Amino acid sequence: MINKKWIGFRFSILLAATFLLVNRSSGQSLYTLQQCIDTSLKNSLQLKSDNLDLDKTKASIGEAYSSLLPTVSASGSYQYQFKVPVQLVPGELFGGTAGTYQVAQFSVPQTKSGSLDLSQTLFNASSLIALKAAKVAVNLNQLQIQSSKEDLVYNVSATYYNIQTIMKQMEMTSRNLQNTEELLQSTSDQYKAGLATETDVDRLNVSRDNSRADLESERNSLEKQYNLLKYLMNVPLESNIVIPDIDQAGTIVPAETPAFDITKKTDYLQVLENRRVAELERKNIKAGYLPSLTLSANYGVSGYYSNADPFKNLNDKWYSSSYIKLALNVPIFDGFNKKYRIQSKSVEIKKYDVQAEQLRQQSLKNVANANADLKSNFLTLQNKRRSLDLAQKVLDDLQLQYQNGIAKITDVINSQTDLHTAQNNYINALINIKQAELDLKKAQGTLLN
Incomplete structure (x- = not known):
């Protein structure tokens, strides 16, 4: 006789699948990564704030220019x-x-x-230098907007990949749960016929409950990641956003690593612009002698x-x-005030030179590390994929042997545990390779390309 709980569970799965199909067939569209990025760049409040700062700085150019007019x-x-x-x-x-x-x-x-x-x-060197400094300040604001965009793209991409990874994890956990339910139903029937022990049934009940708990935890994590993505996109939390699973996103292949160009790094360019500001400030102090x-x-x-x-x-x-x-x-004598201010600015300029070199060396290291991680994670993903397929095959074989009375239920449960471990390893490999791709783009300064 078929267990009523099993019938209810299968009906719930069918109902959920039907609901998902109805939703997708009613015009619900999947969001690609690029669509999520474009929406976030369009709606970002941080970028709006940065652009207001840029407008304010542009106004300071006119303010500096006004000192030259009558x-x-x-x-x-x-x-x-x-x-x-x-x-x-x-x-x-x-x-x-x-x-x-x-x-x-x-x-x-x-x-x-x-x-x-x-x-x-008629003549004031400080006013001319202040005008140049105001223009450099505009460049700094533009670089800040660039930096905010890069951070946003990185966070949106990482969240997008996390959602895809959790969806894949939920897919595997659901499959495990379904297999356990079927095995539990078969073992319960064998127990009633005196062919299995109560302990076998209890062990499968524990395994089923653990899978259900895992699935619920994954649903909770998925909801939180969706909320984070909507927050980054600055859309209402009740918005209906659906991300394709990782298989639909395309096959993961190692890409060619482009040549590294330090001038594409926003943080490096910011150091150079700050150095220009310090240089102009030093010139402005020197102009005080004129x-x-x-x-x-x-x-x-x-x-x-x-x-x-x-x-x-x-x-x-x-x-x-x-x-x-x-x-x-x-000006005749100011107590050596300008002299020591010039010395202070000269030290500040040297410090920016050191920071620029530090950033260059650190960027080279980050690119090399990210490139090595990407290659290593690609090989790891291939190995974990093979291990996952093998663990699934072993479980299928043991389930068949158990149904024929050859294998013990302990072997099946142990095999389920091995499969669960292989699945987690595969999921980790997926997220690691996506993270390595992101880190490589960030290290190269190509997140917005």
């Missing part, structure tokens, strides 16, 4: 004094006694004035009246004034 300002004022200030003057100026003082007012209550001021820097020359001009008019009336002037006249000025500022 400045024009206009001003005006109106003042009425209820009590005009007085001043004391010697009395003898007005025919009085020497040693005495008289009170005099030298202004009227109402005063109006307006002026136009112009200033133009004189600066500024031209300024002013034209203004003033009107006066004895009462509060903005529309009237004494004698109905405006009195004008103007000047032009050429100002030269020559």
Whole structure:
């Protein structure tokens, strides 16, 4: 007699498979790795933030350029004094006694004035260098965007491969569970007929429960990885994203390793740009030894009246004034401040040279290691694939022998354990080779290619 639990389990599998087929047939599309990457690059909040930083830095170029342009300002004022200030003057100026003082007012209550001021820097080396530094800062922001893109592509790819690996693991675990259920059903029937022991049934029950627990844990891991992928793509968590299994993604073959070019490494280019900034800052400090020359001009008019009336002037006249000025500022001595600041910047530049060389050597090492890992993992994957096929064959043979009464249930369970180990080894080899491919691209600076 067929066990009711077994019928329920087989029905559940059929129902889940039917639901999956309905979903896929209803227009649900599979997301390729490139589609996931494109979506993440389009929606990334980090990239949006980096681009805003770039816009802010571009604005600083205009700010630096403005220091080279003339400045024009206009001003005006109106003042009425209820009590005009007085001043004391010697009395003898007005025919009085020497040693005495008289009170005099030298202004009227109402005063109006307006002026136009112009200033133009004729020579200031620091302003020219600041403009160059602002342009270099834009390059640094662009490199930061490049770095953020590379990190995003790396994380999306790693998550994508993790999902494919877990799906493959779930596929194998489901197959193991189904085989155990079938063996358990057969052994239960043999136990009822007196051909198997209760211990045999119990051992298979334990094996089945362990497989179910493994499958549930894998489902939980798969859901978390999908959530991570949606987070990296910046799409709602309820979005319906389906990743093809690793067999559908293509056959894994070792690729030719392109020649390594250090100038493709974003972190290396960032060090070079930082060095340029430090070099410009040193030049800017040196420019402090040079004189600066500024031209300024002013034209203004003033009107006066004895009462509060903005529309009237004494004698109905405006009195004008103007000047032009050429100002030269020559630094002489600053207590050796600039000297030591220049020394500090020179040390900083040397440090960037050391960092650049460190990055070059480290990148060469990372490329060599990633390339070696890729080749080694490819050979390991082939070996693990053969071991997996052999473990599956041994289990199939032992199950057949057990059903014919030749093998013991202990041999079958041990063979299941060996198969489970071979499956885990194969899964690990899959993820390792994908990880090695990613690491090689990262080391070469070709993640965005």
